[in-house]
Structure formats: structure tokens, C-alpha cells
Amino acid sequence: MKKLTAVLLSLVMALSLAAPAFAAPAPDAAPVDGAYTVDGEAVPVYKPGEAIPISAILKGLSPEESLGIIGGADGPTTIVVGGQIGGLDLGSINWDDLAEIPAPDSAGWAELEKELQRMRDEKKEAMGGVPGQIGVMVNGEYIKFPDATPEATDGRTMVPVRALVEALGGEVDYEFADQKDSVRLFIDKYTINFTIGGTTAVRHTRGTDTGEADKTIEMDCAPYVKGGRTYVPVRFIAEALGYDVGWDAYYETAILLDREALAADIDKDFTILNKVQANKGVGMEEGKNYQADVKGDIAVTLFDTLNGNQTYKADLTAKQLFNTEAASAQLSLKLSDNAMEELDKLLTSELGPDYEEDAAMLRTVVEGLEDMELILNRNGSAWFRMAALDELAGKDNVWMALDLGEEMGALAFASAGDVTIGKVLAQAVRGNSVTEWGSAMEMADMLSKLYGDDKFTTSNGTSTLTIDVDTLMGLYEDMGLSEDDMEEAKAAFKEYKITMKVDAKGGSDMTITMETAALSGMPAMKIAMDVKQDAGNVTMNMSYHIANMGEIELKLTETQKTTTGKPMTEPPEGAVVVDMDSPELLNP
16 A cells, blocks of 8 residues: 555654654765775676666665666766666656666667656756756745856856845945955845955954954855856855755755754744653753663563463663763663563574574573663764673673764754754755755645644643544645545544643643554554653653554653763773774674
């Protein structure tokens, strides 16, 4: 059923309120010694002129997630990770009508390229761009250039300065202080001065006592005059104003993205949800230490009418110490005795006697889950320890070192109030894709239709939201689902209801009930969940019942408080620290 995932989207979004996630960009293939690799393995190479079968470039997923092709008459044709073929959009091709991709130097390829170019121009024009012209997009909208067009000079995108500055809400002054060929820009809180033919600009902050010093900016391409219009490198102005700058080669468009402005615009519709987000943790203060204790009980019951139902349990505990600079945690996941016995039976039956060593190692890993430690610093440095590492390395007290990067480290220590709905969606936008902007806006619009401020009713300081089947069906109608898909969606649900109550401080109580019918070979199922949170204290109860198969029950509590204890900032003295890719880890 094509739309089943879409039908369940609302539940996923409800669950995501507890843990917002940032979208990761698609991986890029990198040339190594003239070849291309995917996950460290060389990709197939075809001779010039060879037709490439569809099966060689599709992974059984959507075309956008498929492999692309480079090369042609002047060299080998190579499959690489992408979503395009020689710059052509795979997602635009009707794969049902093709048995193979034409050879890159053939007449068939030229026809395919011509048709895809037409489709590309059509889509660019629909988004507000001009086909065949270099475009500049600012926060999702193409800039109009009425009397002069952007152009490429020495690999740099040059744009008429007045059209760009006015699109950014500023003004241009060409004559001031009797300085010949000087230009002054007034944009936002800044004044930017530069000279035609020069490569140095100075940015001043307007007003007094702003505390922000003047900034000298070096341009890698000098401004010039052409046809009576002043051209400047678009990157220079954009970065001077704090925009992210990217380039979409497929649509020949420079992309200027102000993530803060985008986040602020989205967040206008989510003040209630953002109160909930800000309430998820204690308000951390510089110099103070905090402790979070987590307790979870998991029970999995497998139905068996002949031999009796079997229930397997697992206990989860975690103690975390953290402050604004570091965090360390002790974690344990312990399986019940009968669960360990069942694991042994499974390993024996699946791996067989010839793999006793592998089975023993898997048991060691599972048992090692009972004693784990993690350390993370704000700069992204991290270390992880579990008993299985000692077994692998043949040493005691082994810690694996990880470098998560400064950006991820800073995100991990951001206060709950800083991780708003708008910032999550703005962070998900890739700055080198014209279409990514539309995807982020579509997600923001969908969330607004379900969880926007106008969907809550407020009385006596409590805001209440209810989403039922009718709400969900209305959303799918707005998404343009066909009549058949709508009927399938309606038949899928026997019950669907999300109720959320938010108090004035952001404390929340959310209940979710969903029951689906057996459809398209999928069993009927029922999910019931209740989540309460207030100032870092959380209780969650969930049951997930699959008809005639089994049931999962989860109970989870988390409490946070200030403490005199301090988190570890590095492994203890005497520890054996190995890098994640260290050969010593696997070859003791």
C-alpha cells in the first residue's frame, strides 16, 4: 500500500515531539585516485558508448535515492551516489517507459537530455526563476532582475547590486564623501562600503554603542560596471549579512539562506509547542551541575495458544551528570534470564556449531549492555565504554574515542528552549538545493495544520489540542491524495485520537490511541500511549499490540535535579583509549 507510511505520519509527528531530529544531507561520493567509491567500495565502470541497464542504477527505492552516472565519450562512465545522471534529474524520468539509459554519446541520450532540460526549465519557472538565466534565491524566493541579469565571471556568480540589495530590504548610494567609484549599501543594521574595481569592503554597524566592531571583508572577485549596472559577487554581500550561501548547479541558482529568519518565521505558528519544548529540561545555568535518572521497564509478550504465551523482560537504567560544558552517563540494559536463554537458542539455531566463537561474542556484547559509560564534551569529543570492548581488545578498561564534531557537540548542550520547531526545520534545509526549501516549508505547513497555535483552544491557562480521524483525513485531502488512497486511508483506521494539554509553563500531558484494521496482508494493531512531562520530569506508558502475534509494553520515567556531583570530562587515569577505526580494537 503506497500511502500506508503517509497515513501513519501523524503518529510519527506526535512521537517526534519528544525528540526532534535534524535531517542529514544525502551522502556525496568522493573521487579517490581517479575512481569513485560508495561506502569504501569501488563502483561499477562502463566503457564509453555502452548502454547502462536500469537495474545497475536503481536500488529498489525511489529515483531520488538512486545512483547516478558520470562520464561519457571522453572517458569511462561511472555510477556514483546522487540523484542525477550527468546533471539530469533521475526523479523526472518515467522509469516504466525505459529499459535502459541511452549511452551518453548517443542520439537517444541527447533526446533524453533535451526532454529533461524542458522539464527542468518548466519547474524553475514555476518556482519564480527564469529558464536559461542564472538565478538568485533568497529565503525561498527568486529575486527579480528587471533590467540586468546575473552572470558567471571566473567561476563566481556576479549580480546587479541594486536588485539584490533592494530584495534584501536595503538601499544603494553611489556617491558619498566625494569618493569616486565608491558605493555604499544600507542593509538591515549595517552600512557596507566598497569601491568599483577594488577587492576590499568595510562593514559598519549603524547606530551608536552597538558593541560590534567594524569588519573588513576581502572579495575574491572585484565589482565592475557593465551596461550601466554595478555587478558584485553575491557571496560577498550574503556572507557580510550572515546568510548561508550555496549553489544548486542543476537549477543554476545561488541560494542565500538566513536560517535564523526562517526559524523565527516558522516559530510564529508554534508558540505553544515551543513552550513544551522549553519545558523538557531543567534550565541549565553556568557553573551548576545537574543529574538525570532514567528508569525503564520493557516487556515483550509473544502469543502462543498451544504452549502458552511467553513474556521476556528488560530493565533500563541510566544516571547522567551534566552541566553546560560536559556530560557523562552510566547506562544499563539487562535482559531477563528467559530472554537470555531464548537468545542462546536463537544464536545456536541461526549460526550453528561452526560459529561458536561468533555466538559467544554476540552474547558478550549483549551482556556488556548491562554496564556502559559515555562521556561527551561540548567540543564534540566523546568516549564510550562497555565490557565487550575489553573482550575485543584483550585489555581492561578500554574506551572508544569518537569525534562527533563541534556542531554536534554544541547541539547536544543547547538548552531545550533553544531547540524550537522552527530551528529544527531550518537546520534541515540544505543550502545547495532549490527544492529543499519547498520540502521544509511543506513540513512546516503540515505541522501547522496539526499542531499550530490556532489548533489549540485555551481556557483557564490550559491549551488543549485534539486530532482525530477527521482531522487526519482533512490533511490528506489537502495533500492531494487520490480518491482510492483516501478510501484506503479511511479503511485503515478503526480508531485514531491524539489529545494534548499544555499548561501555562509548558508542562504537558499527551495521550495517543490508534487502532488499525488488517489490510493488505498487514495484521491489525493497536497503540496506546500516555506521556506527561514537566520541568525535565517525564513519565511515559506505552503498549503496542499486534493481533495474533504479541504485545510490547514500555514504562519509562525520568527525573532531573541539581547536584553537587560533576560529570567526567575524559576517561579515568589508566584507561586504554582506542580510536573507533583503530586496528588494535579488532586485532588484539
